[in-house]
Amino acid sequence: MIKILLIEDLESEIKPITKLLTTDFESVVTRVDSLLDAVKVMESAWIRPDLIICDDHGSSFTPLSRMLELSQGVPCILIVDDPTKFSEFRKIKQAFLTEPVARKHLTRDLLSRIENLEEEGMFVHLAKDGSLDPRSKKIITVQEQKVQKLIETPKPNIQTVHNTTTNSIKLIQEVTSKIGFTPQVQAIATKSVELTLKVIADSPKLSEILKTLKTQEGKFIASHSMMLAEIASALASQMEWSSGATFTKLCLAAFLHDLTLTNNELARCRTLEEAKALPGITQYELNQFKLHPTHAAELARKFHEIPADVDTIIAQHHELPGGTGFPRGLFQSQISPLTCVFIVAEDLLHFYLDRDFRADALQFVKERENIYVSGNLRRALKVLENESTAMNKATSFS
Ligand SMILES: [Fe+2]
Ligand SMILES: [Fe+2]
Structure with a gap:
């Protein structure tokens, strides 16, 4: 209704x-x-x-x-x-x-x-018995078929893939918040990862990916999750972690990492300080925000045959060096290598989003040099610096 x-x-x-x-x-x-x-x-x-x-x-x-x-x-x-x-x-x-x-x-x-x-999954509703109403059930089945069709298409249009994946994530989020992480929703998540991997191909180029990204109004959580999957995979690939299994983990983590948040404004926040500053934010919402990495990781563990590490990436995606992140305030050495890629990728994505995609990755590197000072966070930043320098050289010669 x-x-x-x-x-x-x-x-x-x-x-x-x-x-x-x-x-x-x-x-x-x-x-x-x-x-x-x-x-x-x-x-x-x-x-x-x-x-x-x-x-x-x-x-x-x-x-x-x-x-x-x-x-x-x-x-x-x-x-x-x-x-x-x-x-x-x-x-x-x-x-x-x-x-x-x-x-x-x-x-x-x-x-x-x-x-x-x-x-697009905006109106998922329940029937009186607590299951999904027939209309919502149909929407999910149709979405699954759409994703499958694109997987079978030899060269699908990238924008169509982005839109379809964003809709998948939105649907997963809606259904999960109403009746939980059902097998059908898990199947859509798995298929959407497969579809994303198809466009990422063997060696995703960060520069190419940044060019194709575009937010979709009103669907921040779903749309930044889709973009994050591609950016994190591209970054991992430049760090020579380019196995299909790594991309699968990063994509799945990206699709699920903010799934328990329902407020798009909160999902835009990177730190607890930013969330506290939101006008009208309640203590309950703030607590939910603080614990969303833990809640989303719990959800990921329910996933049938989830690859190892995905829940760790999700649980740690707001941790920062020096114990300044949340929810646990971990130190750099406690943050997993793939999470480091994920953290830098999401930070970079927000840097671009805040500037309507008119941003320069080298500027990002400069502004983060004093934050990501060691370990895999530093490595990710270095890789980004090399790729952006090469990219700028290529544009100045063309
Ligand atoms: Fe996020
Ligand atoms: Fe988050």
Whole structure:
């Protein structure tokens, strides 16, 4: 059952839209007249909708920005006359806007936007007996088939692989949070690793990978996990740890490492200090954040035939040299070699994400030189430095 918050004030449109939403989808629609009312609903947390549909004829920019800030990753479909007017709202970090729906194609496009979100795993729901409802079951089966088809495709399009893998991780996250790490979800994870390995190939080039990466709005956890899998594998490969087994471990760890977090904003934080500084963060959320490496590692151990080390990488992915990381405050010598690769890879990814991918890996190396001073963390940084220097030389000659 999808909980929809509908912002619609025109009497003539309320009925047809509500009918559309309740006939084709099992949904409960809460309707408000204006964006100001929607802001009140979101501020008071009366309901936490699964989806917001906003047909605000007044195009009042300030309440729309406020509503999107409050939406915290809940997908929002705007119904508009002029889609170009709304692009600036995409910059709001918390906003997860789909392509807007042009009012003249309302019936056709509204339904297809919702179906796309469903396929992306945004609305996984339970039946009364506690199992997944038939619609969610179908979505998972279809997703598994999509991944399988791409595995069988000789040269799949990289962007399609990225999008499909991101959807897989999002689905795994949704289902796991509702009914646990089921065998079917494990099968999707295994297949998605297989698919990622297919595009990573034998020797993944970090420079090539960084060029193809792109975040997907509203799906930070899923989308950074997919990117991390590729970056960590590329880094490992340059460190001459290029066996298929190593890539499998790093990919699986990347897919599962933040799985127990549900808040995309929290998942962006690298340290406990950053998490504490988030506005409105509760003590409970902070504890969940502090323990997410432990919780996710426990989840990984339930995985059927999990390769050794994956749970260690996950449990240690926020540790830092000098015992300054969490949850255990380990020292460098206690951090496993593959975790070192993973830590540097995720740090590098965040460096790029914070700069909208207009970053320079050499700058990253310079800024981290005093942090990653020894052992495998240092080695990973050195490898990155060599590759970036070679890359810069190649561009200046071409
Ligand atoms: Fe992460
Ligand atoms: Fe994390």
